[in-house]
Amino acid sequence: MKKTFFEKATLNQKMLFFVLGALMTIFSIYLTSHYFSAKYPTGFEAGSICNINSFFNCDATTLSPFGNIAGIPISIFGALMGAFVMLTFLYNNDEVESALLTVLGVNAFGCVVLFLYSLIGLGHLCPFCTLYYLASFGALFMLIKVGEIRGLNFKFISIYAIVTLAVAGITYSSVQSWESKKIQMSQSLVKMFYGLPNLGTPGTPSPFRLASATEKFEDAPIQFSIFSDFQCPACKALTTVVEKIAEKYKGKINIQYFFYPLDHNCNPNMERPLHTYACQAAYMASCADPAKFGPIHDDIFADQEKLSTTWINNYANKLGVTECMTKPETKESVVKMINQADTFSVRSTPTTLLNGVKIEGVRPLSDYYAIMDEILKRAKK
Template structure:
């Protein structure tokens, strides 16, 4: 029994429109998350990144979430726009409801199959759960089932009906041919403007950054990669990573704070292939003999606190707190230490010991020998790069190294 005619038609088509609207909202959110994370516009965690396993941000920023720097979610949003249009047409014009439902079923069938692939990547490869992604999977499944039930036809019949509705293919359409032409014209218009929007968005965020990366690689070609002593330095990522980034940083440097967040998100994106190492280079003449005048007056103290936190293995849980410590009180810092199972008194006592100062000084001397004069300065597989970089440039740079391209 077909439900796309008579009294049931408004309910069926309205339900499809609402499901597609929900899917569009979720896909739009994921696409915005992808671009905002990789462009560095958003550094904090989203509402659905609640643990190391349940993390929408890590999924949205992963290499599997895109093709040619365009997130799959952007294409998902375009598909949902098509489905919304199909539903509205079927709601407004009863002769178009069968056309709309057949194409809705076929598109949602493809989406469900593609969802199975994405779910496999998320659960088996990334070992992550994306709540918003799962929501879109359920939406697609709901649209598939509802359109199938509403048509009351077998899959073969649906495919034949969709094929017959193509303009100029079957004379038996008779007076419905102009409806079919209207329907397919709408599809074409949405696809053209939708793809233009997707490509325009990519250009806005990515632009000519590939040329910037090419220039960086050219500058690397003028250098010899240096060996850096990494033992004892905080590491985030695999020990034998294909790409290693060593950052010389200062906890009172605002650019370092933004850059550190971008680097951590980059490591999430390439969790199997990228390792981050942190080196202290406080721009503070209290402990940095290469500083001729006062500058970041708490940087040495914070670096020594960081060294003591390193002993507990919780540096990467506390680095963001240390970067924000200039805007918070000592009480807030103590509470943050306690929240992570650290004794504030012991940490402060440790930071005043000579070995902590010597440990920071060791990083400073090493940095100076490597040509570090400002922060942030990073070394990508031994090649020096100064200044805070756009997240997309960092991403493209890491991809070039993973592809085996040498400067």
């Protein structure tokens, strides 16, 4: 008679199996928290231990189309998988184990698809997602290696499916509740915005603009300064927001762009390699005609996943700025922008100044609209 995993496994193997399930749940809970923090931030500060460098980056996957299903973060399903693994310690038999084996197999297939999508499609890997994949494969491997139970058990698979759908439904309702509260939250953020200190504007305006209402930067009712990195996934997400803001407030907003590469090759604040092409991309953009900066900015972010020395050199050749990129004064101009950011304690990207108020990360578009509408209202424009 075939034995289950729990009948054959040693105590250490059982404990390891439980730990793997616990880790799956812990990693998934963190990723779920990260998802909601990114989608529905409650303050103006941002930061995450999950964004290690340009390759290992949670924001890239969180903000991707595969980061959620109908607004439900896929990490919710990972937390359930971990819970299913741990629950086998309380209730296990042939039927439960065969169903768990099937569910873990489906989960493993999903992990492979997401891994390949992240690696090939996005050009990034989410560190905590990767740890979840490893824990998942570890649990599946142990179940196959030690246990002898095989086959399908539709009864318990159906139970798993019903529980999953129930949790998905509850999560969906929660997401819809968050969505419905966006306007209310935006209004509370307006109050928070006006309660924060006005840090002013950078001493030397940037010649690189994404929207221009007046020649002098400070003359526009809405003044938006962006400290950004061409390799930063969140900065790429901000470009979509900026495009809509520039269109909605055309003639009333100035948007200036400051290079802040998270790259030790030109940023003295960086102690280790992070975005290793960011300085070169900044040199290239800074060498071009400022009047052409908008399209250049868009092209670089559009091909962010392809960014490499070859890509930058090819684009530089097209612009005719290859020689300029190597000049010492080019690096000096980028470093000057970085030094200006120090005045505002910029340490992550994107960091923005909206009429002198510092905002870290990317906020929902509705938040920017609420704040900017209030700025115009108070300016009576």
